[in-house]
Amino acid sequence: MGQPYSADLRERVLLAYERHEGGPELLARRFQISRACAYNWVRAARLEGRRVAKPHAGGVPAKLDAEGVSVLRALVREDNDATLAQYRDRLAARTDITLSPAVVCRTLKRLGLARKKDAEGQRARAHGYRCGTCGLPGRCGGPRTGAFGFPR
Structure with a gap:
């Protein structure tokens, strides 16, 4: 825009x-x-007699209020290796506020709250990411292929 x-x-x-x-x-x-x-x-x-632009309307109000943010902080303090979906579910159970994992992630970043990383420097997950090229955990940086094995 x-x-x-x-x-x-x-x-x-x-x-x-x-x-x-x-x-x-x-x-x-x-x-x-x-x-x-x-x-x-x-x-x-x-x-209207208006010669200037209208002021900004303010956008969509945040779903997570100060109380919800403090609950999220407590959840991270209790278990900092949970997935975003787990944080979302636990937050919904305690506050009746349903958020998407993306909103939980942005809120954690805005608050400066880091989730625990594993020994390879990857975010802790219930099911680890495996490289599609070599099958090893994490991303190896090998060539990525598209349909029929052609490079992207």
Whole structure:
């Protein structure tokens, strides 16, 4: 997603429109913005009197509140070699908050909580990762192959 247009550009488009230097379509070409953007700016200025962008609405509120974060911290303190799915299930059992493993992972990273690693430096897992090329635990860095054994 691109960056929003500057307030200065919006003001120049609106001033040009008010001076009858052209309609929204002509001004869109002149200022190299989309037609829809020019029409929307003119409409907002005419109907609402608004010449600046609306403030950001804030996004989706977090499911995990301060109490949930403290429960997650306690879970990591109790057992720091659990999988993300196990943390998710234990957190749901204690707080009735259901999260995806990805959200649990991002929360752990944001809090600076590291999960235990095994001797090879890999994250501890219930079922270890095995390399598809050589079959050894972990990633060996060998050539990866795609369909029919051709290199990717």
